[in-house]
Amino acid sequence: MATGRTHRPATTRSRGIPEATVARLPLYLRALTALSERSVPTVSSEELASAAGVNSAKLRKDFSYLGSYGTRGVGYDVEYLVYQISRELGLTQDWPVVIVGIGNLGAALANYGGFASRGFRVAALIDADPAMAGKPVAGIPVQHTDELEKIISDNGVSIGVIATPAGSAQQVCERLVAAGITSILNFAPTVLSVPDGVDVRKVDLSIELQILAFHEQRKAGEEVPPEEETAPPAAPPAATVTKRPDSGPDGDVPAVMPA
Amino acid sequence: MATGRTHRPATTRSRGIPEATVARLPLYLRALTALSERSVPTVSSEELASAAGVNSAKLRKDFSYLGSYGTRGVGYDVEYLVYQISRELGLTQDWPVVIVGIGNLGAALANYGGFASRGFRVAALIDADPAMAGKPVAGIPVQHTDELEKIISDNGVSIGVIATPAGSAQQVCERLVAAGITSILNFAPTVLSVPDGVDVRKVDLSIELQILAFHEQRKAGEEVPPEEETAPPAAPPAATVTKRPDSGPDGDVPAVMPA
DNA sequence: TCGTGTGAAGTAATTCACAGCC
DNA sequence: GGCTGTGAATTACTTCACACGA
Incomplete structure (x- = not known):
């Protein structure tokens, strides 16, 4: 996630709605808006979840924090849900x-x-x-x-x-x-x-790219097996440096990077 | 958080390093780089955490996934840590x-x-x-x-x-x-x-702004107490609509928003 | 019968608190 | 004495699985 709050510990549930849920509401809203434009009247949790890129259990749980806005056996009314989420997010005002x-x-x-x-x-x-x-x-x-x-x-x-x-x-x-x-x-x-x-x-x-690089490196590491030891990096401080047993391949040179 | 992964369930610990930790490494790296430029030789978890905007327990736990790179009673060697984190993130290559x-x-x-x-x-x-x-x-x-x-x-x-x-x-x-x-x-x-x-x-x-709007609305809502009922919003679907007991103030008008 | 809504179970992340080492 | 490193406790989040209502 390219992002993070600062004050107000993430633990604080805003009006009972978990922070993780709040962060997904805009995603649902976007998917719903697209459906609304295509004049789709109702949508199931499965369909909407897929359009928003999450799984349906998560979506239903998220919606359950807002209230019971769906109809069992049918799904959710698109327009109504657009309104409810917009209101919840404070988007009915500008x-x-x-x-x-x-x-x-x-x-x-x-x-x-x-x-x-x-x-x-x-x-x-x-x-x-x-x-x-x-x-x-x-x-x-x-x-x-x-x-x-x-x-x-x-x-x-x-x-x-x-x-x-x-x-x-x-x-x-x-x-x-x-x-x-x-x-x-x-x-x-x-x-x-x-x-x-x-x-x-x-x-x-740049943080987002660094996170991608981390995973990218991991993928590459899976293909190239052990890899021979290169000279160990920058002199460790005067201390016993222990490394986790599962830690990865050593790189080559310190290469301190500019700001 | 402006961001999220897509494939590879967030549950997968990459080489044993939790995703949440990976996402913070670039933050630590940035703070360390700044210290490095000021030629600060060592830093405590408390100082570094404060510079990175996290708490020190979290930072120490994060570093513990990489290995034991600090010195008890002293702190962390800045240059060495810069290198270790850079390597972990895959930034020693371009x-x-x-x-x-x-x-x-x-x-x-x-x-x-x-x-x-x-x-x-x-x-x-x-x-x-x-x-x-x-x-x-x-x-x-x-x-x-x-x-x-x-x-x-x-x-x-x-x-x-x-x-x-x-x-x-x-x-x-x-x-x-x-x-x-x-x-x-x-x-x-x-x-x-x-x-x-x-x-x-x-x-x-736009998602980031919507999340901010959510919290902004909450702040505003705290000041303005109960607020009289306005006409209920868009016609609910043909279903009993229940609302959570703690749900918020009703807005005024549906106001479906464009894409 | 179908799909929502939700307790219960499972997993991940955070925080506590202190043993261990310098 | 000070600060790291880390198990244990806590809290947050996700997923499961099924009762319930349309």
Whole structure:
């Protein structure tokens, strides 16, 4: 999962709905919306689960936390379920969001159609570069960071997206929080620290690739058998280094990587 | 968490390392790299955990799956740990990746520095639009989809990034897999189906925002107490609809949302 | 009869708490 | 004395399997 919460221990069930379930509701919603467009009236847990890429037991259990919205022997009413999930997710109102940091990524986010179509409205684009100020991106003029507090309070924004370089992210985060933002989606490759009551989710492209590389390496390792010992890596610290019995092939050279 | 695996049940412990631990290793690595740049020689689990945004018990447990790389009473040797985690993640080799779909997002990804700096090399950019062919993005000329198979086999690419519109994603995915790709990072808002042995991770911007909206709504709901009943929503299907005792405030109107 | 809804069972992840080593 | 490493306890999540209602 490209993501993770920060505050509020994952253990806290939000209104009794497990966090893992909440994370899947948008998936179900997307599948249901597609069915709705094709005017499919009802759907079984099996069909919907398959469209959402999960198994049907999980889906039924997930829905059971919301209430009993299906009909035994029949399935779920698509339109009704779309509404119930939308309401549960808070998508029956629209949420103004601000995007801070209008570089390549910020601009891509501003242009991303998936926001507007799901109850999110880009209320403002903010960048620290004065040269950007006034330039329209995705039809919205970029405003300077100086205006940040005013923009947020004037528009009643509670969700902020950080797409700045890592070095500025914490500072931007603090200004957002001070200005009243209580939910942050962070694309900067850095850990944000926020006070209690503020939610942070992060999306880190390089972390996702690293996780893939881990599994990729494993696949490769299965084909190539033992592999002869190469010179052991960087000098261990002055300590007895034990290794798990099942630990993998030794690599070759330390190769410390840049930031 | 912006993400999730697809095949290979999450239950499968890769070489004994829990999936949840693997997902945190890149986080530790990033924190360690920062310490390394500041020439900090050793770090305690407490300090490192705080820098990575997790608690120290979790961090120590995570490291215990890799081996015993610390020194009791002292902490962990930064350089050594950087190497060990890099090796575990497969980052001591570099991984060529292809990015398919060079729109706003694809271009942003191509320009993203975090890839190159961590062992990933953008081997090629691929787009279906003939008008894009030859145009350089991030210094790399875009190639046409026709070349996809050749590019992958010529460069021995095993990791692919899909940044196409949702409608083309599955088809692109199938071509990638047929050409030998075994790990996919999917930015298209769609569920990809892949054969066994292929890993998929997804990043969906709109899903992340929806999860934030859920929690945001909850916060708002805590302030506003009971709230008078509004007219009940969309006509329920012909069935007795039960609701969980603790279910939330009723919204107002169905408001079916577009795709 | 069919498919939902859900207790119960099973599995994974987290946290506790302390023995062991420096 | 301080901090790692790890079994044990806890909590969260998933899957099973079947009663129940349409």
